[in-house]
Amino acid sequence: MxxxxxxxxxxxxxxxxxxxxxxxxxxxxxxxxxxxxxxxxxxxxxxxxxxxxxxxxxxxxxxxxxxxxxxxxxxxxxxxxxDKEKKISFDTFPEKYHAKQFLIFQVSGQGPYYGQLAFFKFFHPEKVESAIQRYEEQTLRVMSVLDKCLEGKEYLVGGKCTYADISFITWETVAQAIIPEFGEKTKQYTNYHAWLQRLMARPAIAKTLERKATMGAH
Ligand SMILES: N[C@@H](CCC(=O)N[C@@H](CS)C(=O)NCC(=O)O)C(=O)O
Incomplete structure (x- = not known):
């Protein structure tokens, strides 16, 4: 390229x-x-x-x-x-649509719930326990959905790592860094936890996480 x-x-x-x-x-x-x-x-x-x-x-x-x-x-x-060689995507049916499904779940489910949890925990001027509780429940629910989808599988779609898997990593690592109990909570979702470790070991991902950390980012 x-x-x-x-x-x-x-x-x-x-x-x-x-x-x-x-x-x-x-x-x-x-x-x-x-x-x-x-x-x-x-x-x-x-x-x-x-x-x-x-x-x-x-x-x-x-x-x-x-x-x-x-x-x-x-x-x-x-x-x-x-991605002409389909390294991290599919052009086959139904995998192509399942990858889109998980990406949309990430942007509409994981990102906003995790973001709102962080907001109500750290930035909202009042402590609204019911909002914190709501978003904690929802973040755990997102993890549990992924955990179930990963039962007996290494990756979400078609037996290979795709852009959909990768899209979930950064919100999780931020959440674990700013909410320490998050790391512990992921462990109860064993498929989810193993999948995250697998994803984070990929050279492109490890390199990005390392650079991000050197910039003081979570
Ligand atoms: N739905 C958007 C969300 C983008 C978003 O919230 N970006 C954050 C950084 S992760 C941001 O720009 N925050 C600054 C702000 O809201 O002022 C996307 O997925 O691109």
Missing amino acids: SELKPIVLYQHAQGPNPWKVVMILEELGVPYEEIFQDPSTIKQEPYISLNPNGRVPTIQDPNTGITLWESGAIIEYLVDTY
Whole structure:
């Protein structure tokens, strides 16, 4: 892929969503450069002209001319465009749709529940125990769903690691870092725990997690 121009990824070090995209780029060996936005700048011009939602990640791909935001859409774009050998995706039926199913479960289920748990635990000005309890229950529920789906399997879809598996890693590692009891809780979900260890041992993932840690991110 050396003839490709680097994809520009707008991100900030702390958030889990841009690092999901980094992991996919690393897995696919697609060249990229990162622009680290100060969080205070992402709700303002010029950034909101790229991403009116004022969040990261956003990519610009000079090879195709696209500007794209929402991590799930970016991941789908990257595998559709650059995973011609289907290293981390499928073009077979029904695997192609099952991988999409799990990616959508990640962006609509895992990410928001984990994010709200962290918000109500650490950032909300009042301590609302019922909200904390609600989101704790939901994060555990997400883990239990994945645990059940992984019964007797190494990966979520079709016996190989796909972008869908990879999309779950960063929220989990952030949660474990900021909520220490999370690490313990994952252990009761033995399929889930073993799967996470398997994913984190992949060279592209280990490299990304290491770089993220050196930047002081969880
Ligand atoms: N649904 C979006 C969520 C993006 C998101 O919430 N990004 C966080 C970083 S992980 C962010 O930009 N937070 C800064 C803010 O909300 O101001 C996606 O998956 O891309």
